Amino acid sequence: MTPRxxxxxxxEDFEPAVELSQLEALPGGAVASFTGxxxxxxxxxxxxxxxxxxxxxxxxxxxxxxxxxxxxxxxxTVIHRHGTLPVGARIVFVGTSSSHRVAxxxxxxxLIDWLKVSAPFWKRAIRADGTGEWVEAHHAxxxxxxxxxxx
Amino acid sequence: MAALRxxxxxxxxxxxxxxxxxxxxxxxxxxxxxxxxRLAAESAGHAAAFAERxxxxxxxxxxxxxxxxxxxxxQELAIFPPVTGG
Numbered sequence: 001m002t003p004r005x006x007x008x009x010x011x012e013d014f015e016p017a018v019e020l021s022q023l024e025a026l027p028g029g030a031v032a033s034f035t036g037x038x039x040x041x042x043x044x045x046x047x048x049x050x051x052x053x054x055x056x057x058x059x060x061x062x063x064x065x066x067x068x069x070x071x072x073x074x075x076x077t078v079i080h081r082h083g084t085l086p087v088g089a090r091i092v093f094v095g096t097s098s099s100h101r102v103a104x105x106x107x108x109x110x111l112i113d114w115l116k117v118s119a120p121f122w123k124r125a126i127r128a129d130g131t132g133e134w135v136e137a138h139h140a141x142x143x144x145x146x147x148x149x150x151x
Numbered sequence: 152m153a154a155l156r157x158x159x160x161x162x163x164x165x166x167x168x169x170x171x172x173x174x175x176x177x178x179x180x181x182x183x184x185x186x187x188x189r190l191a192a193e194s195a196g197h198a199a200a201f202a203e204r205x206x207x208x209x210x211x212x213x214x215x216x217x218x219x220x221x222x223x224x225x226q227e228l229a230i231f232p233p234v235t236g237g
């Protein structure tokens with residue numbers, strides 16, 4: 001069966017329950033998911049997410065295709081928002097469906113680690129006092145993504 | 152020959168003060184880094200944006216490449232900081 005692969009790059013919010021129910025409707029038996037939110041790190045008002053239109057969709061589709069090659073999956077949903085998102089807002093959703101719990105869990109973790117380092121989004125912090133700065137990339141994120149490379 | 156479209160994102164875009172610019176296509180063997188050397192002379196903003204090469208990443212025709220990659224026949228070059236999505 002060809003897996004159901006969905007990638008959405010959008011300014012719109014999404015409803016994790018709706019996305020999960022679509023993955024649960026597949027005949028898999030195992031659904032894993034991750035939802036990323038704007039974290040309140042003290043004084044943060046919002047994050048502004050800038051993207052590289054066109055390349056974003058392409059990169060997310062490439063990572064999704066890699067996961068579909070590597071694990072026996074029935075479905076993958078990846079949603080990534082851009083624009084200005086207040087504290088508590090949803091930023092990203094990754095959901096996977098499989099007949100096997102390990103495949104669902106591992107592919108979900110792989111997808112979130114890889115989209116973090118390969119999807120062209122940049123976050124700018126917006127603070128209540130009017131200051132703000134671009135969020136720096138973490139070396140730890142590169143290491144996490146690299147750790148998925150097969151030996 | 153088609154122009155080379157150069158796109159800037161995040162603080163690179165802010166320092167330069169431009170989303171994008173078009174230039175006459177360089178010779179195919181010119182690398183991204185060599186082109187940045189040339190563009191750095193265009194304005195103080197360009198110079199500031201390109202000062203720390205270790206903090207810059209590049210994509211040619213929407214594919215990540217190291218800065219020492221020749222531009223070849225690419226039509227779109229993007230320069231930006233390391234990505235921070237997710």
